[in-house]
Amino acid sequence: MVEKKCLIAVDFDGTISTRDVGYSFFHHFSGGKNDELLPFWKSGEMSTRECLIREAALVKTSKEQAFKFLEDFKLDKAFPEFVKTCREQDISLTIISDGLDFYIEFLLNKFDLTGIKAISNKAIFENGGISIMFPYDNRRCQSCGSCKEERIEDLKKQHQGEADVVFIGDGYSDVCAVKAADVLFAKKDLKKYCDDNSIEYLDYDDFDDVKSKLVDLGYMKGLS
């Protein structure tokens, strides 16, 4: 029996994809030079917008080379089934990423996952490289490209606050989402951040795990 209504917001890099696609892309096409910027980003000295713009300036690639590189990436094996369950049970699912649109779209298409709403920053291929655009404005946050806390607030508004927001993430780009989520699933760096800051979360390995915990919590129907 489903007792409670939820809407689901989920990170992409390292959460839906098994590896961090954005990091790997910048690492590969900057010849590893992006690594010099990351300590400043992780410490909060450099905003995500500044970091992405500076990483993009290091990138040399054609669109064809970039998409060929993406062929090797994989998604969490349980994610397609999780999407199917959400659709069958009329649970809204939105990808909220502070990464880039082109690889999210490419990988979802590659694994036949169409029609999922994805909110992210945008990349344009031009002049043998990429430039970054930020279609989502932040009202308050100065740290993020597209702030996940503010995007979750937008989602809540669209649903008139009638459902609890479940957020699933894995890293530093999810730190703002923590403040707005009613139920938080965390692994890897995000789990460490929650432990360090005494924030409550649910641990998970993959989307099968998320699903069974949402069933236990009364947000999803299990197999009857």
Ligand SMILES: [Mg+2]
């Ligand atoms: Mg991530």
Ligand SMILES: [Zn+2]
């Ligand atoms: Zn933020």
